[in-house]
Amino acid sequence: MNIILDVQYLCKTFDDTRVLNDINFKVNEGEFIAIMGQSGSGKSTLLYNISGMDSPTSGNVWLRDKEISKLKDTRMSEIRLKQMGFIFQHAYLLKNLSIRDNIVLPGFKLGKLSREQVNQNADALMIKTGIRNVADHDIKRVSGGQLQRAAICRALINQPDILFGDEPTGSLNSSTTNEVMDIINAVNADGTTVIIVTHDAKVAARAGRVIFLADGNIHEELIMGKYDRDEKKKLAREKKLFEWLEKQGF
Ligand SMILES: Nc1ncnc2c1ncn2[C@@H]1O[C@H](COP(=O)(O)OP(=O)(O)O)[C@@H](O)[C@H]1O
Ligand SMILES: [Mg+2]
Secondary structure (H helix, E strand, O other): OOEEEEEEEEEEEEOOEEEEEEEEEEEEOOOEEEEEEOOOOOHHHHHHHHOOOOOOOEEEEEEOOEEOOOOOHHHHHHHHHHHEEEEOOOOOOOOOOEHHHHHHHHHHHHOOOOHHHHHHHHHHHHHHOOOHHHOOOEHHHOOHHHHHHHHHHHHHOOOOOEEEEEOOOOOOOHHHHHHHHHHHHHHHHOOOEEEEEOOOHHHHOOOOEEEEEEOOEEEEEEEOOOOOOOHHHHHHHHHHHHHHHHHOOO
């Protein structure tokens, strides 16, 4: 197994409060990790610090053979644009632009492919996620689920190595959550490493490994194995995770 992300002795302090305390973990290429923990346990902080959106107070984060925790902002932005995709609880699409224009924007910004190729890739992503029919709609005219699918397309337009999500289904209802998570599982099955923060155990049950944060550190982790759409297997995973979470006091 090749390691894509290696987090070593990561600490993050805000003012005098240490939120993350000596976190160590490695992520294999192609893994799907869910980060859980009580509200305020530092899940978002961890995600931001391993994805270069914020810099650790101390410790190191390696993306393959590159140490990203000490990079300058401009270099880090480049790496994020090229190698990382991000989805959040809210889609954060630009107003006054169509769904398609929002999706192609990071592709045009990267400038690795021609605009025509970026548009073609956007089409393929929109077809895959079921929003091709609203490609030219203004973002005010589509549903929350469609917006989040568009955010996923935008995150994937530059074919990132890692897709990060902070509560990506946090404002969706349960059936839309399921649809969005089917997409994320499919993206992961295609080889993209996925790391998401969620407080929803059903969402976390789709990951191959669940990390539980408490007291600024990884309290426990549960290996779930490869996701399978089979309904019985899905229920068995959820049961296993629910029981484990109960033991964590969640
Ligand atoms: N930019 C910041 N400045 C000061 N404190 C922060 C900042 N970001 C997060 N915190 C604090 O760090 C702790 C963890 O926050 P967060 O990572 O958002 O938790 P979670 O995502 O698990 O709910 C909280 O106590 C929060 O108030
Ligand atoms: Mg959070």
